[in-house]
Amino acid sequence: MHARDHGKPARLLAAAFTLLATSSLFFCGALHAQTQKLEGAGAGIFTCTDARGRTLTADRPIAECSDREQRELNPSGSVRRKIEPTYTARELQEREDRAREAAVQAARITDERRRERALLVRYPNATTHDRERTEALAQVDVVSQAARKRIAELGEDRKKIDEEMEFYKQDPTKAPGAVRRKLEDNTQSVAVQNRFISEQEEEKKRVNARFDEERTRLKGLWTPQNGGNPR
Template identity: 75%
Template sequence: MLAVASFSLLAATLLSGAAHAQKDAPAGGIYTCTDARGRTLTADRPIADCSDREQRELSPSGLTRRKIEPTYSAREMAEREDRAREAAVQAAKATDERRRERALLVRYPSAASHDRERNQALSQVDAVIQAAQKRIAELSEDRKKIDEELEFYKADTSKAPGATRRKLEDNTQSMAVQNRFITEQEEEKKRVNARFDEERARLKPLWGPAPSAAAAAPR
């Protein structure tokens, strides 16, 4: 009788444990994806036909447990990494461009301020050119005096005094230097205008539309 009771107790314990184990065991997942032909596939394990695309694991209630990334070959992975790097480079360029635009807008809040600085930059170059032109005028006057000294030796300037010949050589070289300097400054003016033109093109949309004359007029 005791043996029968013990057996019954053991059986009840085992059945209870089995019931708890079944209750506590995690429910199986449901995998779903849309294949290359646009079909929605569902299975109780990862779907081989969707190995090249994202899959979702769902709970029995239909909630997404996790997303499963595609399985890529070494070549595909390398291509993805290349695209990611290129995207990062382009994003960095875009960020830098926005930073530069903000800096320009702070420096030139209006078209008038931009025009004012352009004129100042060009005026500085013009001042340098005028100084060179003044020096050329002085050298031209010196050349007249040198030519007067060489008048007697016009037929053969090699017979002129050494000091006079040296003055002629120095004058010629100085004149060439000043003319070359003026040419360089004219190129600098082109560079200044090109820079301000490029800035103007970038700033114009940032400034927005200019107020109309009617809107600007006092009421």
């Protein structure tokens, strides 16, 4: 009588389970490979929402949605790519114009913000701004005062010239050429200085206008503590 091998059924069962697991892995791998192959082979689905709000699908780009974005889906339902609308030459130009204008506007805003920051650094409070306005106007006044002083000097010279011309008041054309030239030079110099004073008055207006414009902008940047309005 032969002894029974009690371990043989267990080994057979284990082998069966191993074979089943191997077969399952092979099947899943093959299925995944087939799916990847289908997705890479162009078997896509195109979908979009048309102008009437309908959801359309097709196996090729949809003509009804040429003016709007479409999506190409993989067989699994994931988005393979997005297709931009097809534009006419005029529409493309309009898009470029809008993009250019948006870029210009963004640059303008960025520059404005940079100027505001620089302005706030220069004038952290109302007192600083007032002081610099006063100093700027004082510099203009110094120039005007120098011109007025020069006019006073020319006035003294004119008195001497008039004394020389006294002898020729009946006929100024008989006065010596040197005296007549001094009189003309004096008259022209006074006119130049008066014109210079007028220009300085205009400069004061420009200075005040600049500081007024800055003050308006700074009021929105300053906090109540440093002279601005509450935000």
